[in-house]
Amino acid sequence: MRADRPLLALALLSVYPTIRLFAQDTAAIDRGVRIGIVYRPGVRPGIVVLPGREPALDSVRAIILRDLDYSDRFEVITLPGGDSIRSDAPIPTPPRGAGAATGARARPARPALNYPLYRALGADFAVDVRLTGVDTTLVTVHDVAAGAVRRTFRQRLTSPGTPGYRLAVHRLSDQILQAAVGAPGIAATRILFVRDGKVYHIDQDGAEPKMVSSTDRQAMSPAWARDGRRFAYMEFAGGHGQLFAQDVATGRRVSVVTTGSTLDFTPAFSPDGKTLAFSRATEAGTDVYIVNMRDNCCLQRLTVGGFSDNLSPTYSPDGQRIAFVSTRPGLPQIYVMAADGTDQQLFAPFDYGVTGSSNAPEWSPDGQSVAFHRDVGGTLQVFVLDVRTRIVRQLTSLGRNEDPTWAPDSRHLSFVSDRSGYRQLWVIDLETGRIRPLLQQSGARLPAWSPRIPEASSGNP
Amino acid sequence: MKRVPSLVLMGLGVALYAACGKNPEPEAMPAPQANADSIAAAERARADSEAAAAARRAQEEAERIAQQRAADSAAAAAAAAGEVRNMLAAMIHFDFDRATLRSDDMGALDQKVAILTANPDLRIRISGHCDERGSDEYNLALGNRRATAAKSYLVSHGIDASRIETASFGEERPVAMGHDEDSWAQNRRDEFEILSGGDVLRRP
Numbered sequence: 053m054r055a056d057r058p059l060l061a062l063a064l065l066s067v068y069p070t071i072r073l074f075a076q077d078t079a080a081i082d083r084g085v086r087i088g089i090v091y092r093p094g095v096r097p098g099i100v101v102l103p104g105r106e107p108a109l110d111s112v113r114a115i116i117l118r119d120l121d122y123s124d125r126f127e128v129i130t131l132p133g134g135d136s137i138r139s140d141a142p143i144p145t146p147p148r149g150a151g152a153a154t155g156a157r158a159r160p161a162r163p164a165l166n167y168p169l170y171r172a173l174g175a176d177f178a179v180d181v182r183l184t185g186v187d188t189t190l191v192t193v194h195d196v197a198a199g200a201v202r203r204t205f206r207q208r209l210t211s212p213g214t215p216g217y218r219l220a221v222h223r224l225s226d227q228i229l230q231a232a233v234g235a236p237g238i239a240a241t242r243i244l245f246v247r248d249g250k251v252y253h254i255d256q257d258g259a260e261p262k263m264v265s266s267t268d269r270q271a272m273s274p275a276w277a278r279d280g281r282r283f284a285y286m287e288f289a290g291g292h293g294q295l296f297a298q299d300v301a302t303g304r305r306v307s308v309v310t311t312g313s314t315l316d317f318t319p320a321f322s323p324d325g326k327t328l329a330f331s332r333a334t335e336a337g338t339d340v341y342i343v344n345m346r347d348n349c350c351l352q353r354l355t356v357g358g359f360s361d362n363l364s365p366t367y368s369p370d371g372q373r374i375a376f377v378s379t380r381p382g383l384p385q386i387y388v389m390a391a392d393g394t395d396q397q398l399f400a401p402f403d404y405g406v407t408g409s410s411n412a413p414e415w416s417p418d419g420q421s422v423a424f425h426r427d428v429g430g431t432l433q434v435f436v437l438d439v440r441t442r443i444v445r446q447l448t449s450l451g452r453n454e455d456p457t458w459a460p461d462s463r464h465l466s467f468v469s470d471r472s473g474y475r476q477l478w479v480i481d482l483e484t485g486r487i488r489p490l491l492q493q494s495g496a497r498l499p500a501w502s503p504r505i506p507e508a509s510s511g512n513p
Numbered sequence: 514m515k516r517v518p519s520l521v522l523m524g525l526g527v528a529l530y531a532a533c534g535k536n537p538e539p540e541a542m543p544a545p546q547a548n549a550d551s552i553a554a555a556e557r558a559r560a561d562s563e564a565a566a567a568a569r570r571a572q573e574e575a576e577r578i579a580q581q582r583a584a585d586s587a588a589a590a591a592a593a594a595g596e597v598r599n600m601l602a603a604m605i606h607f608d609f610d611r612a613t614l615r616s617d618d619m620g621a622l623d624q625k626v627a628i629l630t631a632n633p634d635l636r637i638r639i640s641g642h643c644d645e646r647g648s649d650e651y652n653l654a655l656g657n658r659r660a661t662a663a664k665s666y667l668v669s670h671g672i673d674a675s676r677i678e679t680a681s682f683g684e685e686r687p688v689a690m691g692h693d694e695d696s697w698a699q700n701r702r703d704e705f706e707i708l709s710g711g712d713v714l715r716r717p
Contacts, residue, residue, distance in 0.1 A: 249685070270685055272649070272650070272653075272685070273650060288682070288685070291638055291640060291678065291680030292680065293653070315653065315657060315680065315681055317650060317653050318650050331650075331653075331654065333653060333654055333657035333681055334657075335661045335664065335679060337654075337657075337658070337661075338653075338654035338657060361651075361654040361655075361657075361658070363650065363651065363653075363654050364650055364651070377651065379654075383610075384648075384651055409610070409647070409648070409651070411647075411648035411650065411651045412648055412649075412650060412651075425648065430646075432648070454648065454649075455648075455649070497649060498649060498650075
């Protein structure tokens, strides 16, 4: 990385923060987002996906390019021409000792890249994707700044359109991200949501929507297990709400024991997957319960509302605490308790008589934040609570925005918004403030972002 | 029905037989006695048959009236049952984000108390519903509060709690599809449906 760049960014940050916020607000698609977000252009590394000669890999490159873009960690550089720009002409010798040794596995036989050219284009990384053998894809991540190969890896890919193909490509994207910036990505993830009473999942880039709920009954509130192999959801059954846990790979589902005779809803797995917390509505009101998922036993009531309702539990990633909604202050607000139900207290501060209803909390995977939505002037907006400081900041302001769910990187949120005229799923990056639509279809709601999908369950359910 | 004509024919037959039976010796024996006897017999027979026919007619009429009455009362009962069913199904409505019963719905609830009292076998389910403005999942809890509020009212007026189930559908089953206050007001409601014992409904 060149030395002048961070310095320039620092200078920009210290001198022009308000100008940058203003600039962001003029971009039509970002207009709903401004509060609490500082966009720092220029500090993200540039990345380029090199064009290739194999048309078979065009879709792989397109998916990778989009994944890298959606990671919001790079300035993605698109090349104007085709192969011509990839002239292998002057082969520069990487300056030894200038950071070129960072995991470099460069082989001498490999044609080196025209590093100065890509450096001039603003690229810090260049990704080369090519076929090796029949169905194996070889990916090389070049560290342009260092003038050396950062990492190479191989992935067997089935043909486009076959089950598991897209997820395998998404895994390549995550490996590239890991190699370049040293952080795990979110490309190999999916989002569950509800439309017309059915549960669907969709890749995080908006591709391959698939219905996964199996009956004609109305379903609600899908929620992932932390291992990404199971999810739970609620189904209406004869005036009651019944909870189910479904295996992603097989599609088989089991009804959660001790539920089905009352209205049970908003399931939430504990991080170890052993416990399911949920809301149960009876004539005594709505309260948070837990049930042992491994032994199908040991129903336990965590809250005793009486004249108030307690619902929508969400575990902290260490499994020690549960955030939930309680109406004990008169309106629903965000509360927190220990996982055994003790030490119940207000979590997200509010002004009595001023702040509107707050609902739908979800604890971030890094444990530092809780996202929720709050009524602001008769419409809903997405907020984030900082767990340590208990400071609440508003993320959205354009249209109605609700039901936020965290990506596994704890910096992206998916939520429901009607900013485009109809309710659909959107994704926001908290670091840059960038917002993109996930779906172009109306009626999607109650999203639940998966953890990183493990290899074993890569097959489509 | 069949007996009346056959009796009349029999009476006629007897009269004819009596009239014709003496034909072989009409001059030797004027036999007014026999004639008088046969006329009397014929008259008796005719009187008998007329009486029988009248009795049958009266009975027939009575049956017809009884049937008519039964049909009338069945129709009346059905009409009453339909009316009762409609009164029972009349929805009640709520203010935004509230589960308190409105004073203008008390009449409808009192009617339901009377119907449940008059029909002790009747079991119902109250389901609470919400408009689309609130949070999807919170609305399940709110709908539950609304259903429970109506049930509490009925129970506090003497209806056995075991005869009433409650349910909540949140905002999942709107009756009005618009996105305006008029539609929202219609959707913030309790519905009342019969679970069992609704075949023969008596008017309170």
